[in-house]
Amino acid sequence: GNSVTQMEGPVTLSEEAFLTINCTYTATGYPSLFWYVQYPGEGLQLLLKATKADDKGSNKGFEATYRKETTSFHLEKGSVQVSDSAVYFCALNTGTYKYIFGTGTRLKVLA
Amino acid sequence: ETGVTQTPRHLVMGMTNKKSLKCEQHLGHNAMYWYKQSAKKPLELMFVYNFKEQTENNSVPSRFSPECPNSSHLFLHLHTLQPEDSALYLCASSQDVGETGTDTQYFGPGTRLTVL
Numbered sequence: 001g002n003s004v005t006q007m008e009g010p011v012t013l014s015e016e017a018f019l020t021i022n023c024t025y026t027a028t029g030y031p032s033l034f035w036y037v038q039y040p041g042e043g044l045q046l047l048l049k050a051t052k053a054d055d056k057g058s059n060k061g062f063e064a065t066y067r068k069e070t071t072s073f074h075l076e077k078g079s080v081q082v083s084d085s086a087v088y089f090c091a092l093n094t095g096t097y098k099y100i101f102g103t104g105t106r107l108k109v110l111a
Numbered sequence: 112e113t114g115v116t117q118t119p120r121h122l123v124m125g126m127t128n129k130k131s132l133k134c135e136q137h138l139g140h141n142a143m144y145w146y147k148q149s150a151k152k153p154l155e156l157m158f159v160y161n162f163k164e165q166t167e168n169n170s171v172p173s174r175f176s177p178e179c180p181n182s183s184h185l186f187l188h189l190h191t192l193q194p195e196d197s198a199l200y201l202c203a204s205s206q207d208v209g210e211t212g213t214d215t216q217y218f219g220p221g222t223r224l225t226v227l
Contacts, residue, residue, distance in 0.1 A: 004153070036218075043115065043201055043218030044154075089154070097142065097167065097205075099216060101154040 002027045004090050006102035013080055013109050021075040021105045023064075023090035031092040033057075033066055033073040038087045038104070047075075047088070080109045114138065115219035117202050123225045124192065132187040132222045134202030141207050143185040144216065145177060148199040160185060161207065192226045199223050 007022040025031065032051045036044040048057030053068035062077045073090060090102040115136045124130050136143060145157040159167035160179040174196075176188040185202055203216040 034215075041220065043117075043203075043220045044216075045218065046215045049215070093214075097144070097159050097161070098156060099154075103151055103153050 002031070002092060002094060002100045004092055004100050004102040006088075006090050006105050009087075009104075009106040011105060011107045013107070015082055015109055015111055016079045017109075019075070019077040019080045019084075019107070021088055021090075021107070023073045023075065023102060025071050025073065025090075025092050025100075027071075027092055027094055027100075029094050030068075031094045033064070034091040034093070034099070035062070035064055035073070035075050036089040036091060036101075038089065040086070044089060080107070082109045082111050085109045115202060115204055115217050117200075117219035117222050119222060120220065121223045121225075123227065124189070125227050126192060126194070128192075129188070129190040131189065132200055132202075132224075134185040134187075134219055136183055136185075136202075136204040136217070136219075138204055138217060140204040140217070141182055142205045142214075143179060143182070144203040144205075145185065145187055146201040146203065148201055148221070154201070158187075189224075192224075194226050197224055197226045 003026045005024050034049045035047040037047045038044045048059040050057040050066035056065045064075045087104045087106045089104045093099050118133045142161045147155045157171045158177045163179050178186040199221040201221045202219040205214040205216045
C-alpha cells in the first residue's frame with residue numbers, strides 16, 4: 001500500500017544552520033508530494049508541493065525535489081530561523097481524496 | 112473570518128457525555144474532511160464529504176457520527192467515547208475531492224479532545 005516515512009525527530013538546530021528532513025515514500029502510480037507545516041497551536045498548512053518527477057517545490061526558503069528514482073522528497077532550507085520551529089509533515093496523494101501523511105518531524109531552532 | 116475555523120479549541124469530556132465538534136470553512140470549497148491526530152502516529156483520515164455527501168467512512172467506530180448540513184459546515188458528534196479517543200481532531204477542506212491528486216487541503220487549528 002501507499003506510505004510515507006519521515007525521519008524521527010526532534011531535530012534541534014542553531015539559528016542559521018542548514019536543515020534537511022528526510023522523506024521517502026511508497027506508492028503505486030505517480031503521486032503528488034507535499035510538505036505541510038504545523039506551528040504550535042495551529043492546524044497544518046501547505047508549505048510546498050511537487051506534482052511530477054524532478055519538480056522542485058519551494059516556499060519561504062524551503063525546497064524539496066521530487067526524486068522518482070530514490071522515491072524521496074527531502075525538505076531543505078539553507079538557513080533556519082527560530083520562527084521555523086514547528087512540526088513538518090510529508091504527504092502524498094495518488095489522485096484521490098486520500099492523502100497519506102507521515103508521522104511528522106518536530107524541528108526546534110535555538111537562538 | 113477567513114480560512115477554516117473549529118470550535119471548541121479544547122474539550123474535556125467523560126465517557127458518558129455527548130458533545131459535538133464544529134468546523135466551518137469560508138473558502139467556498141466543496142469537500143470537507145475530519146482527521147484524527149495522535150502523538151507519533153500519522154494523521155488518520157476519518158470522514159470525507161463532497162458536496163455534502165459522505166464519500167468516505169474510514170472504518171471509524173460508530174461513537175463518532177459526522178454531519179454535513181451544507182458545504183461550509185461540518186460537525187463531529189461524539190458519544191460514549193473511550194480514553195484512547197483523546198487526540199487532536201482536525202478539520203480540513205479542499206476545492207474538490209482531489210481527483211487530480213494536486214488539490215491543497217486547508218486545515219483548521221483543531222480541537223484538543225481529552226476523554227476522562
